[in-house]
Amino acid sequence: MTIVHNLGFPRIGAQRELKFALESYWKGESTRDALLSVGAELRQRHWQQQAGLDLAPVGDFSFYDQVLDMSFTLGNLPERVRGFHGDALDNYFRVARGRSAQTADHHACCGGVAAGEMTKWFDTNYHYIVPEFTAATTFQLDASRLLEQLAEAQAQGLKAKPVIVGPVTYLALGKAKDGSNKLELLDNLLAAYTQLLDALAARGVEWVQVDEPILVTELDADWQYAFNYAYHQLKVCRVKLLVATYFGQLQENTYLAANLPVAGLHVDAVNGRDDVRPLLNLLPPHKVLSLGVINGRNIWKTDLTDVLDWLEPLARQLGERLWIAPSCSLLHVPVDLNSERKLDADIRSWLAYAVQKLDELQVLAQALRGGRASVSDALAENQTALAARRASPRVHNPAVRQAVAQADADLGRRVSPYAERAARQAALLQLPAYPTTTIGSFPQTAEIRHARSAYKAGTLDAAAYKGAMQAEIARSVREQEALGLDVLVHGEAERNDMVEYFGEQLDGYAFSQFGWVQSYGSRCVKPPILFGDISRPRAMTVEWTTYAQSLTGKPMKGMLTGPVTILNWSFVRDDQPRSESCKQLALAIRQEVLDLEQAGVRVIQIDEAALREGLPLRRAQWQAYLDWAVESFRIAANGVQDCTQIHTHMCYSEFNDIMAAIAAMDADVITIETSRSDMELLDAFDHFNYPNQIGPGVYDIHSPNIPTREHIVQLMKKAAERIPAQRLWVNPDCGLKTRQWGEVLPALANMVAAARELRQVA
Ligand code: GLN
Numbered sequence: 001m002t003i004v005h006n007l008g009f010p011r012i013g014a015q016r017e018l019k020f021a022l023e024s025y026w027k028g029e030s031t032r033d034a035l036l037s038v039g040a041e042l043r044q045r046h047w048q049q050q051a052g053l054d055l056a057p058v059g060d061f062s063f064y065d066q067v068l069d070m071s072f073t074l075g076n077l078p079e080r081v082r083g084f085h086g087d088a089l090d091n092y093f094r095v096a097r098g099r100s101a102q103t104a105d106h107h108a109c110c111g112g113v114a115a116g117e118m119t120k121w122f123d124t125n126y127h128y129i130v131p132e133f134t135a136a137t138t139f140q141l142d143a144s145r146l147l148e149q150l151a152e153a154q155a156q157g158l159k160a161k162p163v164i165v166g167p168v169t170y171l172a173l174g175k176a177k178d179g180s181n182k183l184e185l186l187d188n189l190l191a192a193y194t195q196l197l198d199a200l201a202a203r204g205v206e207w208v209q210v211d212e213p214i215l216v217t218e219l220d221a222d223w224q225y226a227f228n229y230a231y232h233q234l235k236v237c238r239v240k241l242l243v244a245t246y247f248g249q250l251q252e253n254t255y256l257a258a259n260l261p262v263a264g265l266h267v268d269a270v271n272g273r274d275d276v277r278p279l280l281n282l283l284p285p286h287k288v289l290s291l292g293v294i295n296g297r298n299i300w301k302t303d304l305t306d307v308l309d310w311l312e313p314l315a316r317q318l319g320e321r322l323w324i325a326p327s328c329s330l331l332h333v334p335v336d337l338n339s340e341r342k343l344d345a346d347i348r349s350w351l352a353y354a355v356q357k358l359d360e361l362q363v364l365a366q367a368l369r370g371g372r373a374s375v376s377d378a379l380a381e382n383q384t385a386l387a388a389r390r391a392s393p394r395v396h397n398p399a400v401r402q403a404v405a406q407a408d409a410d411l412g413r414r415v416s417p418y419a420e421r422a423a424r425q426a427a428l429l430q431l432p433a434y435p436t437t438t439i440g441s442f443p444q445t446a447e448i449r450h451a452r453s454a455y456k457a458g459t460l461d462a463a464a465y466k467g468a469m470q471a472e473i474a475r476s477v478r479e480q481e482a483l484g485l486d487v488l489v490h491g492e493a494e495r496n497d498m499v500e501y502f503g504e505q506l507d508g509y510a511f512s513q514f515g516w517v518q519s520y521g522s523r524c525v526k527p528p529i530l531f532g533d534i535s536r537p538r539a540m541t542v543e544w545t546t547y548a549q550s551l552t553g554k555p556m557k558g559m560l561t562g563p564v565t566i567l568n569w570s571f572v573r574d575d576q577p578r579s580e581s582c583k584q585l586a587l588a589i590r591q592e593v594l595d596l597e598q599a600g601v602r603v604i605q606i607d608e609a610a611l612r613e614g615l616p617l618r619r620a621q622w623q624a625y626l627d628w629a630v631e632s633f634r635i636a637a638n639g640v641q642d643c644t645q646i647h648t649h650m651c652y653s654e655f656n657d658i659m660a661a662i663a664a665m666d667a668d669v670i671t672i673e674t675s676r677s678d679m680e681l682l683d684a685f686d687h688f689n690y691p692n693q694i695g696p697g698v699y700d701i702h703s704p705n706i707p708t709r710e711h712i713v714q715l716m717k718k719a720a721e722r723i724p725a726q727r728l729w730v731n732p733d734c735g736l737k738t739r740q741w742g743e744v745l746p747a748l749a750n751m752v753a754a755a756r757e758l759r760q761v762a
């Protein structure tokens with residue numbers, strides 16, 4: 001009989017209970033016991049929701065992050081938080097979130113503690129706390145968290161399958177702080193894992209899921225060797241290991257993965273379906289193969305009939321050795337579609353959140369066990385929903401398809417090369433050397449948020465809302481004029497979020513109420529749902545921008561989010577390639593760009609904050625992505641006249657690998673995040689001989705600190721050693737929406753003063 005299992009369940013709660021419990025605990029408004037009991041309740045509820053499974057995941061719950069949990073289990077805490085007595089949970093949060101020296105802290109001795117570094121979990125929008133290593137790192141098992149949760153699950157009558165981050169992935173994702181070779185820690189690390197697995201065996205555990213997603217990335221010989229070595233060492237343990245891989249294809253690691261000396265292997269059969277046949281030939285005959293057949297990364301219903309067509313022959317071949325599961329942990333999807341009250345009925349009928357995905361899995365399992373006839377109603381219902389989606393006129397817009405088909409490379413080409421455009425723009429804009437600007441948003445004040453929620457609740461009418469937003473725009477224009485900035489922005493008061501704002505105005509987008517997915521810690525995002533062909537029924541930003549322009553003689557920068565970023569921060573459709581959806585978005589943004597130009601806006605910024613994060617896991621696939629991503633940006637941006645200045649903005653600091661793509665976008669000006677890298681990342685632009693203008697950020701907007709004029713001058717001088725001064729702008733790292741006016745005004749005053757000083761020297 002096919003075993004049905006799950007790799008992990010979302011932990012945040014259908015109503016984001018964990019988020020609220022954490023935040024209230026952090027603020028000191030609730031007790032530790034209250035937080036612990038919310039955790040226990042959520043685990044219990046989530047196990048109930050998974051009660052139909054043959055094996056339920058245990059240890060996938062976390063108060064912050066599963067990788068940080070593993071660091072605690074292994075006793076691998078950064079030196080700076082060791083030796084704190086007091087509460088273990090507080091110490092855990094200390095690593096997760098850091099603690100500044102200023103905040104009141106009952107451990108008077110501790111002063112400031114820097115948080116662990118956070119980075120993206122593979123190609124998801126989930127962020128984990130990076131394990132820290134040095135040559136002196138030792139490990140000391142503390143299995144208490146896992147054993148306690150195991151006892152809870154067992155008490156609830158579940159067949160529990162503990163889930164842990166595997167040793168090789170754990171090591172690979174961590175950072176050697178002293179530049180030492182992490183692999184030298186492997187033996188010690190394996191000793192701790194062995195103890196852990198033995199402790200689980202002693203509690204009656206049969207299977208342990210060991211997550212090794214690093215197997216879907218390119219591995220060099222040392223790391224391949226580490227895999228073989230590690231699992232040969234762990235062979236002595238008395239539990240059966242299921243090595244779980246997900247998020248992509250095994251490709252050249254197929255042989256390695258198939259032959260690890262473990263009892264089972266899980267593979268992503270959504271992204272890696274093509275790997276499965278070759279894998280069958282390599283897999284030793286005693287091994288369990290778990291196929292992840294339900295997509296754990298999107299919110300669409302699965303085509304169950306299609307999966308069965310593919311799966312049934314495999315099931316006959318594998319018999320008892322076949323397990324089925326979602327492709328990856330369901331951490332990356334929202335909890336329960338039944339929470340949604342306002343979602344359009346058509347669209348809702350096409351969706352599946354975590355709970356529904358597990359239902360789908362049960363239908364598949366039942367079909368494999370008892371034949372399709374035993375679940376004919378469920379299969380028919382599934383087919384009906386999918387057929388309705390395929391045929392829906394809301395999904396398909398022939399005019400959009402035609403426009404995309406006709407979009408050729410010419411659409412993405414500016415009239416003249418950069419140098420000619422730059423001369424025309426300079427003549428028109430008359431900007432000083434080292435022109436100053438900001439990245440778009442100004443503080444989202446309490447008044448703005450109140451006005452928006454009153455408007456959404458219907459207690460503030462449209463005219464009053466518009467008036468309130470215009471007042472904010474007027475305020476930010478006034479402040480910018482007083483500061484003496486050169487290119488102004490309207491401040492984005494009317495935007496709740498840089499993607500949602502556009503999605504709400506585009507046809508082809510839907511919005512959920514409870515489609516929350518954990519991003520890190522208590523932070524969740526609710527990506528809008530791109531379900532159909534994208535079109536723009538009317539202008540989205542022109543009114544706000546022209547209003548702002550009417551208040552000043554300085555150039556007002558139009559502010560848009562680019563197609564790649566809108567795509568990468570949405571749940572996107574699975575019935576066409578991402579590239580196709582991106583082109584549709586590009587055409588919609590292009591219309592907005594041209595409307596802004598038509599309305600007299602001379603400078604237009606198109607943010608591509610998420611361009612880099614869309615890079616595929618394997619380098620071999622990067623170029624194909626960059627090709628269509630850059631092409632989409634070019635289509636959106638480059639339809640304008642020479643004299644219209646296009647800006648783009650990217651708030652990150654790794655450009656080395658993507659310089660050619662950045663240059664191919666051909667924006668007249670790019671603003672980037674640099675203040676924390678001390679301008680070193682400009683080397684990438686320097687070495688590439690990047691030809692256009694650059695605004696390296698000189699103000700770290702993540703910090704409440706006010707940068708001094710001297711510091712900004714010094715940073716800009718470093719910049720000028722790499723990029724000719726006549727191509728430099730002076731601006732913050734990113735938008736200012738999370739800051740207070742009280743911080744922003746003095747910081748920008750220093751920035752403007754620094755630019756003036758630089759002009760005098762120049
Ligand atoms: N224009 C946006 C802002 O200023 C850019 C945000 C971002 O890059 N993440 O808020």
Ligand code: ZN
Pocket residue numbers: 439609649650651733734735
């Ligand atoms: Zn930014």
